Amino acid sequence: MTQNPPGGPSTLSTLYRERIWPSPWVFVSTALVIPASLLVFLPINLFAGVIVAIVLYGAVVLVLVATSPIIEVLPGELVAGRARVPVDLIAGVTAFRGEEATLQRGRLLDARAWLLIRGWVAPVVKIDLADASDPTPYWIVSTRTPDALTAALTSAIDSARAA
Structure with a gap:
């Protein structure tokens, strides 16, 4: 299943790709x-x-x-802007919209979290990390299609665990 919202070309190995264009x-x-x-x-x-x-x-x-970042889910890897993380280090993925997204970017935000957020994109996806040696507990990533990103990450994580 290839999930490519508007914003970038599709490749056979890409599970998801989104460029966060300004509104x-x-x-x-x-x-x-x-x-x-x-x-x-x-x-x-x-x-x-x-x-x-x-x-x-x-x-x-x-x-x-x-400077519009690209979010890409590849088999075995998540690329968000310049940052990369292997999917086997991802513990969980949660999509947030509306007030919940605002809380995740604000009052509930851990200062150690890695952020790729844009003010003109309201929904976010929280990506929990399972790397004990990394002080970053999770990533917060802005996306216009949080359900598609969550599904692609879940699929990549399941494929990595099955291999």
């Missing part, structure tokens, strides 16, 4: 850099003000897109 409102709100830069540069030169506004907004969009 449209993030691009709209960062467009405020355009009038701000116009306000600064228009008194100097009209042409320079327009060029700086366009280039500055383009740079902001480029940074937002380039």
Whole structure:
């Protein structure tokens, strides 16, 4: 079963892949850099003000897109952004939405937890670790499809244990 939500190409060995793109409102709100830069540069030169506004907004969009992390479940491994963990070190996986997700990212968060969260994605998945030598008790990962990520991780964990 290959679970690939929008955000990336599929490969035969990938059980799940998601790129956490910024929401449209993030691009709209960062467009405020355009009038701000116009306000600064228009008194100097009209042409320079327009060029700086366009280039500055383009740079902001480029940074937002380039820094969008990828979550990928491969046979035997979970990749979340730059971090990787073998699935045989995963003790459990739980999906959270709404108020429960807010609590997991806030009041119930262990300071030792590893986080890959984005403010524009509300649901999270909590991935409990079973590595006694690692001080990190769990990972919290933002995802738009928590049920699909949970199912893919559960499948990868079951396959690793059966092998």
